[in-house]
Amino acid sequence: MSQLISNFPTDGVVTLNRVILKPEYTVDDLQERVAVLCENVKTYHSDTGFIGGFVALNSGAVSNEGSTVGQAVDSPLKDREALIITFWKSFEDHEASHRSETFQPLFREVLELCENGNEEIAYEMLWSGKAYSAEEAEAAREAKARYAA
Numbered sequence: 001m002s003q004l005i006s007n008f009p010t011d012g013v014v015t016l017n018r019v020i021l022k023p024e025y026t027v028d029d030l031q032e033r034v035a036v037l038c039e040n041v042k043t044y045h046s047d048t049g050f051i052g053g054f055v056a057l058n059s060g061a062v063s064n065e066g067s068t069v070g071q072a073v074d075s076p077l078k079d080r081e082a083l084i085i086t087f088w089k090s091f092e093d094h095e096a097s098h099r100s101e102t103f104q105p106l107f108r109e110v111l112e113l114c115e116n117g118n119e120e121i122a123y124e125m126l127w128s129g130k131a132y133s134a135e136e137a138e139a140a141r142e143a144k145a146r147y148a149a
Helices: 027-045 091-098 103-111 134-147
Strands: 013-020 050-057 081-088 120-124
Touching: 013 091, 027 050, 027 081, 027 091, 027 103, 081 091, 091 103
Parallel strands: none
Antiparallel strands: 013 081, 013 120, 050 081
């Protein structure tokens, strides 16, 4: 397995939070509160299991090439739905971080923005990888043309 997230162990845990903003809040509100929360996690948990993470905002685009549920033009949750994805050495490390006194008040501030409450699901990593370099991609295509018959 090629590692996409530097230093992420092959038996690490990925957590996913899905946030749907209440109508009275903006993406700026979300970014501000999540930035403060993430800074806290980096400060207090980088040496107790936190590896990294990212936040992604629903852009509104729906892939008609990759979707099998109709031919939608755009997502109704554009600029209202975000995913908060974090990477941990273990689920136990993740859970301990959430019990910390510094984390809980900041977490509650993020939850105030959420129309959907919060359900954070933990996943075991099965695969990750980065793109080939141009040279590697060419070699892969040549190998497929030669051997994949």
